[in-house]
Amino acid sequence: MLKKLFIAALLTTFGTFVYASGLSNKSDDMENAVRSLHSKDVGVRADARRALCKIAKESERDKSRIVFEVTEMLQDPALLNTVGGSGVWFDCAYLLGDLRAEEAMDVLVEHLDYTDGMGFALGHYPAAWALADIGKPAVPKLKQALLWNPNPKIRENAARALMKIGGEDAREALDSALKSETDEIVLFYIRKQ
Numbered sequence: 001m002l003k004k005l006f007i008a009a010l011l012t013t014f015g016t017f018v019y020a021s022g023l024s025n026k027s028d029d030m031e032n033a034v035r036s037l038h039s040k041d042v043g044v045r046a047d048a049r050r051a052l053c054k055i056a057k058e059s060e061r062d063k064s065r066i067v068f069e070v071t072e073m074l075q076d077p078a079l080l081n082t083v084g085g086s087g088v089w090f091d092c093a094y095l096l097g098d099l100r101a102e103e104a105m106d107v108l109v110e111h112l113d114y115t116d117g118m119g120f121a122l123g124h125y126p127a128a129w130a131l132a133d134i135g136k137p138a139v140p141k142l143k144q145a146l147l148w149n150p151n152p153k154i155r156e157n158a159a160r161a162l163m164k165i166g167g168e169d170a171r172e173a174l175d176s177a178l179k180s181e182t183d184e185i186v187l188f189y190i191r192k193q
Helices: 002-021 026-036 042-058 060-074 085-098 102-110 126-134 136-148 152-165 168-178 184-192
Strands: none
Touching (some): 026 042, 026 060, 060 085, 060 102, 085 102, 102 136, 136 152, 136 168, 152 168
């Protein structure tokens, strides 16, 4: 296990160096930046996010590949349960929001209850923040979660994301949930619109 962690850290550090030095091609840049998202260093992850956004803007094919890779990372249970994993998870979710990655909406909705435990603001729930950044295309998925998900925390954050998105469709989704919602916290956010 330690050997694997050491190799991952070495590859992340080396990948960041290669990317920063400009000694690689576009495919290598993408792979190194995705690998750098695993770093414990917030600055390295921020650089990786910026690099991946830039690559994604240049090519729809590359964007699709990045979204696929990052979405796969978010589905790794080990990432959710490791010290430092929350920072990685946050950066990956925020990247998907930055990319307006509609392909990742199902995974993000599934994790609307994931938090760093540091507060109640929407920014502490990266999946909700990312879905709000995706915007109007996320409204149907958020409405479905708000109406049918048995987990009140997922319904609460679906309501909060809909509030952040705003607009007529989001308001209609919130209004439709008002009729059947029984959880007081979820109702608080629905009524807050």
